[in-house]
Amino acid sequence: MMSSRTFSLLAPVTLGIIILGIWEGVCRFWHIPPYLMPSPSAIWRALMLDGVALLHALLITLEITFAALIAAVVGGVLVAFLLVQSPLIERCLMPYVVIMQVTPIVAIAPLIIILIHNTPLALTACAALVAIFPVISNTLQGLRSVDPDLAAYFQMHKASRLQTLTRLRIPSALPMFMAGLRIATGLSLVGAIVAEFVAGTGGNSAGLAYQILQSGFQMDIPRMFAALFLITVAGLVLYTAAASLQRFALRHRS
Amino acid sequence: MNTSVLSLAGIEKVFPNGVRGLSPVDLTVEKGDFVTLIGPSGCGKSTLLKLIANLHTPSGGKMNWWGGNFGDVGRKGRRMAFVFQDATLMPWATIAKNVRLPLDLEKVDRATADKRALAALERVGLGHVTEHYPAQLSGGMKMRVSIARALVTEPDLLLMDEPFGALDEFTRNRLDEEMARLCYEDGLTTLFVTHALHEAAFLSSRVMVMAARPGRIHAQYEIDRSILRNEEFRLSDQFAGISRELAILLEDASRESMIQQEVRA
Known part of the structure; x- marks a missing residue:
C-alpha cells in the first residue's frame, strides 16, 4: 500500500x-502540421534549441515577479495596518482599494507604462498592483480575526498597545496573511506576464511574454508552447514554495 | 482593617439596546470564599462576572475591589485572574509561553517568569508539556493550562466563567476536585459561574441562584466549608441533599423567569 x-x-x-x-x-x-498543433516532442526540441534564450527571458520575468511580490507584500501590509487604525481611515480609503482591484490591469497597464519611463519598474508596478489586493484584504481580515476572549484577556492584564500588537494582533493575523501571500505569489507572475504583453518590450530585457508574442508573429508555434511550458513550471514552483512557507509558518497551529 | 475582596452595591447593567441585563445586585465576597453564580440562561451571571472583571462598565451602582477601585487591581494583594469558558490559549505559542503571558505583560524577567510558569504547570499536573503546543493537547489539558495561566500570577481572586462547560463529565469532575483543593486547601478566593447544578453543589461555600428577565439574584445558599470536597463527598447523601435543595431553588428561579417572560408577552 x-x-x-x-x-x-x-x-x-x-x-x-x-x-x-x-x-x-x-x-x-x-500528420498534423506543427504550426497548427505541435507534438510534445517538437515542443521539447524547440525548448532544447532555444533553451538558453528562453531561460534568460524566464529569469527576467521572474525578477519582475519577485520585485512585484515584495512590493505587494510590503505595500499591502502597510496599507492593511493603516486601514485597521481607525474606522474613519478605512471608510475613506477602502473604496479606492476596491476600485484598484476591480479595474483590469490590462486597462491601466498602458497608462503606467507611459507614466513610468523605466520599463522594468513600470512592469513591476503593474504586477504589484495585481498582487497587492489579496495581501491587503487578507492581512486586514487577519488583524481583525483576534479571538475576542484573548483580546479581553490582554485588556484585563492592562497590556500596552504595542504588546497587544506584537503579542496578539500580528500572530493572530498570520494565518490569513499567509493565505494572502500564497495568492499574491501566483498573481505576481500573472501580473508580470500581462504587463510584459502590454508593454511588448523587445531587446535584451525581454521577458517570456515577449518571447511568446514574437514566436506568434513568426508562426513558431513549438517555441510558443516551449515558453508557455516554462511559465507553467515557474508558476508551479512558486505556488509550491508559497504553500510550503505557509505550512511551515503555521506548523504548530493545527 | 478587614476589607472584603469584592463588594457590589446596587450594580446594574442596561445594554445599549435597552435590554435590562442585570437589575440592581448586591454581592460581597470575602477572602477564602468559593462563590458560585448559577441560573437559567439570560440571568446575567456571565454579565455580572464580566462587570467584576471590568470588561463591561455597569450602568449604575457601586463596586469595590479590596475596598478600592479598579485602577489598583493588579497590585500586590489585589491580583485578579480570569478563566474563560474556552481555554483561550495562543495557538502559536508553546504551553510555557502561554502560561508565562501575564508575567510577560507585566515585564517580569524571563528566568523568574519561566520558573513560575513551570511551578504553575506542575500545580495542575502538566509540568511535562511545557514545550508542546495547544493543538497537541486534549480539551481537559488545555483547560488545565488555562488555569495554570491564572495561577501563575498568584491571584487573590479567581474569576471563572463556565470553565468546564465544554468538557466531558469525567474530566470535569477531576478538574472540579482540583479546583476544590486550590480553594479550600490553598485559600484561593474564587467566583465561579456555572449552569451545572452538581458542580455548584460540589464546589461552593456559597451559591447565588439567579433568575432571568431581568437578571437578578433570586436566592442564596450556604454550604459548610469544612466538608472535604472529594470523590467520597460526591457520592454522599449530604451531597445529594445539597443538590436537591439547590435544584428546588433553581427550579423556582427558572419558573419565575418564565412568568416574567409571559407577563411581557
Missing part, C-alpha cells in the same frame, strides 16, 4: 504522461 502522499503525486503525473502520449500519437498519426 503506497502512502497517500505518493499517490497524490503519482496519480496526476500518470494522467499527464497518458495525455502527452495520446497528444504525440494524434499529431504523428494524422
Whole structure:
C-alpha cells in the first residue's frame, strides 16, 4: 500500500504522461502540421534549441515577479495596518482599494507604462498592483480575526498597545496573511506576464511574454508552447514554495 | 482593617439596546470564599462576572475591589485572574509561553517568569508539556493550562466563567476536585459561574441562584466549608441533599423567569 502522499503525486503525473502520449500519437498519426498543433516532442526540441534564450527571458520575468511580490507584500501590509487604525481611515480609503482591484490591469497597464519611463519598474508596478489586493484584504481580515476572549484577556492584564500588537494582533493575523501571500505569489507572475504583453518590450530585457508574442508573429508555434511550458513550471514552483512557507509558518497551529 | 475582596452595591447593567441585563445586585465576597453564580440562561451571571472583571462598565451602582477601585487591581494583594469558558490559549505559542503571558505583560524577567510558569504547570499536573503546543493537547489539558495561566500570577481572586462547560463529565469532575483543593486547601478566593447544578453543589461555600428577565439574584445558599470536597463527598447523601435543595431553588428561579417572560408577552 503506497502512502497517500505518493499517490497524490503519482496519480496526476500518470494522467499527464497518458495525455502527452495520446497528444504525440494524434499529431504523428494524422500528420498534423506543427504550426497548427505541435507534438510534445517538437515542443521539447524547440525548448532544447532555444533553451538558453528562453531561460534568460524566464529569469527576467521572474525578477519582475519577485520585485512585484515584495512590493505587494510590503505595500499591502502597510496599507492593511493603516486601514485597521481607525474606522474613519478605512471608510475613506477602502473604496479606492476596491476600485484598484476591480479595474483590469490590462486597462491601466498602458497608462503606467507611459507614466513610468523605466520599463522594468513600470512592469513591476503593474504586477504589484495585481498582487497587492489579496495581501491587503487578507492581512486586514487577519488583524481583525483576534479571538475576542484573548483580546479581553490582554485588556484585563492592562497590556500596552504595542504588546497587544506584537503579542496578539500580528500572530493572530498570520494565518490569513499567509493565505494572502500564497495568492499574491501566483498573481505576481500573472501580473508580470500581462504587463510584459502590454508593454511588448523587445531587446535584451525581454521577458517570456515577449518571447511568446514574437514566436506568434513568426508562426513558431513549438517555441510558443516551449515558453508557455516554462511559465507553467515557474508558476508551479512558486505556488509550491508559497504553500510550503505557509505550512511551515503555521506548523504548530493545527 | 478587614476589607472584603469584592463588594457590589446596587450594580446594574442596561445594554445599549435597552435590554435590562442585570437589575440592581448586591454581592460581597470575602477572602477564602468559593462563590458560585448559577441560573437559567439570560440571568446575567456571565454579565455580572464580566462587570467584576471590568470588561463591561455597569450602568449604575457601586463596586469595590479590596475596598478600592479598579485602577489598583493588579497590585500586590489585589491580583485578579480570569478563566474563560474556552481555554483561550495562543495557538502559536508553546504551553510555557502561554502560561508565562501575564508575567510577560507585566515585564517580569524571563528566568523568574519561566520558573513560575513551570511551578504553575506542575500545580495542575502538566509540568511535562511545557514545550508542546495547544493543538497537541486534549480539551481537559488545555483547560488545565488555562488555569495554570491564572495561577501563575498568584491571584487573590479567581474569576471563572463556565470553565468546564465544554468538557466531558469525567474530566470535569477531576478538574472540579482540583479546583476544590486550590480553594479550600490553598485559600484561593474564587467566583465561579456555572449552569451545572452538581458542580455548584460540589464546589461552593456559597451559591447565588439567579433568575432571568431581568437578571437578578433570586436566592442564596450556604454550604459548610469544612466538608472535604472529594470523590467520597460526591457520592454522599449530604451531597445529594445539597443538590436537591439547590435544584428546588433553581427550579423556582427558572419558573419565575418564565412568568416574567409571559407577563411581557
